[in-house]
Every structure is written in structure tokens, then in C-alpha cells.
Amino acid sequence: MKNLLESIGNRSRWPARLDVTQSLTGLALGLFMWVHLILVSSILLGKDAMFYVTGFFELKFLHGxxxxxxxxxxxxxxIVFAIFIVHAGIALRKFPISWKQHRIYRHQMAMMKHSDTNLWYWQAVTGFIMFFLASVHLYIMISQPDSIGPYGSANRFVTGNFWPLYLILLISVELHGTIGMYRLAVKWGPFDGKDPRKTRKRLKRIKTTLTTAFLIIGIITFAVYVKIGLEQRDNPEERYTPTGQTSAVHQGGDVG
Ligand code: HEM
Known part of the structure; x- marks a missing residue:
């Protein structure tokens, strides 16, 4: 019986399939988050810029x-939520499932002092945090898309008290995303070249630079939304009207 189970286990292609699916969903989410950072930080160019960027995704240009x-x-x-659920679901199989397993892992981490092993641990911790916080954010984006805009989004940070959630989510996602991309590059080796060891060092430097850059852009973006939210605190229902348009035509969300 044991031999039978072992031979089924050995021949199963599922572990390999799950591995590839996890890498592909991770790559898709990582790329999405880089685009997301650029789109959300459009507020740094002004309220009009964010208004037009968000309006573009609603095809507002078709209606002036x-x-x-x-x-x-x-x-x-x-679609993003579905990919996120698949990615997180598959990742679960590698989580330490008991306190004892966690202790063993931490012990090995301390003993080995191997930086890639430490990175895996931080990826697991930030992934666990995102499980909860990203789900809340995604649900709001799906259920209240018409509230997205320069004032609507800023009001969510301040009047809606989302700022602590966004701050923790921002740090988690920037660490998780860049560590994930680095691990993907090391695992599948598309940039390995003649000297994979040297490439790995270079990839690690790129990872650290990207994490730092994204965190700085994200935190400045965060500060700008909070500033607008504070300015709008007495008037949280107001929706943004872009320069050159009259407010009478705007109902619902900034971009609705
Ligand atoms: C289609 C899916 C998504 C949409 C449409 C979206 C849209 C937005 C928008 C409009 C904001 C500005 C604040 C607001 O309006 O509440 C925002 C902020 C943010 N989103 Fe998303 N988002 C999506 C998915 C995600 C995912 C999957 C994550 C992380 C796993 C994420 C992480 C964040 C973070 C951390 C902020 C705060 C950014 C900062 O303060 O610099 N978003 N998102």
C-alpha cells in the first residue's frame, strides 16, 4: 500500500503544475501591481491627471x-481577485502549518544565515497580511468603483479611515512583489547567462533598488491622498470636477 501511494505521488504531475501556476499568477500580479502603482500615483501630477487616468478605464472619453x-x-x-485567490490558495501549501514547524523554520533561518531563506520568510509573512488587507481593498474597488477619483479616493483614506490599512498594505505589497519577482528570476533563470552566481547578486541589487523606489513613490502618494482627504474632511460628499468643466454635470463619483 505504501509503495502504491509513493508511486502515485512520484508520478503525479500536480506538484509541477501547481508550481508553474503559482509562478504565472505571481508574475501577473507583480506586473499588475507595478502598473497599479503608476496609475494610483498619477495624483502626484495633480487631481486632473488622476481624474483622467481613472476616467479612461471607465471609457469616459466616449461621453466627453x-x-x-x-x-x-x-x-x-x-479578474484580479480571482488570480489573487488562486495564487494565495496555492501558496498555502508551503506555509508552516503548526507552531512547531514555524519554530523549526526560524531556528534553521538563524543557523543558516542564508539571505534567500530569510527572503522566503518575509514573503510568507507579507503574503499572510495581504490575504486579509488586499481582500478588503479589492472588495471595495469591485463594489464601489464609482467612488474612485481624486476626492472619492482621498476621502476613503481620511474620512473612511482606510489610511492604516493602506499603509500596512503598501509596505507588505512592495516587499512581497519585489521579493517575488526576484525569486521568480532566480527560480526559472531567464537572466542566468554564463555566471548565474553573478547574475543573482545583480538581481538582488535590482530588487533592493526597486523595493526602495516603490516604497518612496507609494509613501509620497499616500501623503498626497491624506492631504487632499484632510482638506476635504468637511465636505466628504463633494466630487471632483476637472479644470474647464462645470460641476453641474457631475453626479455620483468623481469619475462616475
Ligand atoms: C483591479 C484591482 C484594483 C483597483 C481598481 C485598485 C485601485 C486603487 C485605487 C483607486 C487606489 C487609491 C485609493 C482608493 O481609491 O481607495 C488604490 C490604492 C492602493 N491599492 Fe489598489 N487597486 C486594485 C488592486 C490592488 C491590489 C491587488 C493591491 C495589493 C495587493 C492593492 C494595493 C493598494 C495600496 C497599497 C494602495 C495605497 C497606495 C498608496 O498609498 O500609495 N490594490 N488602489
């Missing part, structure tokens, strides 16, 4: 930027 289809943002959100 007066109204669009927020449901399109919900659809993108549902």
Missing part, C-alpha cells in the same frame, strides 16, 4: 468625460 462605465473597473477587479 461627463460619465462612463464604472462596471468595467468592477470587472477588472473581479
Amino acid at each position: 468625460w461627463q460619465h462612463g462605465y464604472p462596471v468595467l473597473v468592477s470587472i477588472i477587479g473581479i
Whole structure:
């Protein structure tokens, strides 16, 4: 019986399939998060810039930027959520499942002092945090897409008290994303070249630079949303009207 189970286990292609699926969903989410950072930080160029960027995804340009289809943002959100669930579900199989396993892992980490082993640990911790916080954020984006915009988003940070969630999520996602991309590059070796050891060192430097850059951009973006949210605190229902348009035509969300 034991031999039978072992031979089934040995021949199963599922572990390999799950590994590839985890890498592909991770790559898709990592790339999405880099685009997301650029889109959300459009507020750094001004409220108009964020208004037009978010309006673009609702095809507002088809209606003279007066109204669009927020449901399109919900659809993108549902697709991202589905990929996120698959990625997190597959990752679960590698989590330490008992306190004892966790202790053993920590002990080995301390003994080995191997930086890639430490990176795996931080990826697991930040992934666990994101499980909860990213789910809340995604649900809001899917259920209230018409609230996205310079004032609506800023109000969520301040009046909606989302700022602690965003701050923890921001740090987690920037660490998780860049460590994940680094581990993908090391695992599948597309940049290995003649000297994989040298490449690994270079990749690690790129990873650290990207993490730092994304954290700085993310935190400045965070500060700008909080500033606008504080300015709008007495008027949280107001929706942003871009320069050159009249407010009478705007109903619902900034971009709705
Ligand atoms: C289609 C899916 C998504 C959409 C449409 C979206 C959209 C947005 C928008 C509009 C904001 C500005 C604040 C607000 O309006 O509440 C924001 C902020 C943020 N989002 Fe997302 N998001 C998506 C997915 C994700 C995912 C999957 C993560 C992380 C795993 C994430 C992490 C964050 C973080 C950390 C912030 C704060 C950024 C900062 O303060 O610099 N988002 N997102």
C-alpha cells in the first residue's frame, strides 16, 4: 500500500503544475501591481491627471468625460481577485502549518544565515497580511468603483479611515512583489547567462533598488491622498470636477 501511494505521488504531475501556476499568477500580479502603482500615483501630477487616468478605464472619453462605465473597473477587479485567490490558495501549501514547524523554520533561518531563506520568510509573512488587507481593498474597488477619483479616493483614506490599512498594505505589497519577482528570476533563470552566481547578486541589487523606489513613490502618494482627504474632511460628499468643466454635470463619483 505504501509503495502504491509513493508511486502515485512520484508520478503525479500536480506538484509541477501547481508550481508553474503559482509562478504565472505571481508574475501577473507583480506586473499588475507595478502598473497599479503608476496609475494610483498619477495624483502626484495633480487631481486632473488622476481624474483622467481613472476616467479612461471607465471609457469616459466616449461621453466627453461627463460619465462612463464604472462596471468595467468592477470587472477588472473581479479578474484580479480571482488570480489573487488562486495564487494565495496555492501558496498555502508551503506555509508552516503548526507552531512547531514555524519554530523549526526560524531556528534553521538563524543557523543558516542564508539571505534567500530569510527572503522566503518575509514573503510568507507579507503574503499572510495581504490575504486579509488586499481582500478588503479589492472588495471595495469591485463594489464601489464609482467612488474612485481624486476626492472619492482621498476621502476613503481620511474620512473612511482606510489610511492604516493602506499603509500596512503598501509596505507588505512592495516587499512581497519585489521579493517575488526576484525569486521568480532566480527560480526559472531567464537572466542566468554564463555566471548565474553573478547574475543573482545583480538581481538582488535590482530588487533592493526597486523595493526602495516603490516604497518612496507609494509613501509620497499616500501623503498626497491624506492631504487632499484632510482638506476635504468637511465636505466628504463633494466630487471632483476637472479644470474647464462645470460641476453641474457631475453626479455620483468623481469619475462616475
Ligand atoms: C483591479 C484591482 C484594483 C483597483 C481598481 C485598485 C485601485 C486603487 C485605487 C483607486 C487606489 C487609491 C485609493 C482608493 O481609491 O481607495 C488604490 C490604492 C492602493 N491599492 Fe489598489 N487597486 C486594485 C488592486 C490592488 C491590489 C491587488 C493591491 C495589493 C495587493 C492593492 C494595493 C493598494 C495600496 C497599497 C494602495 C495605497 C497606495 C498608496 O498609498 O500609495 N490594490 N488602489
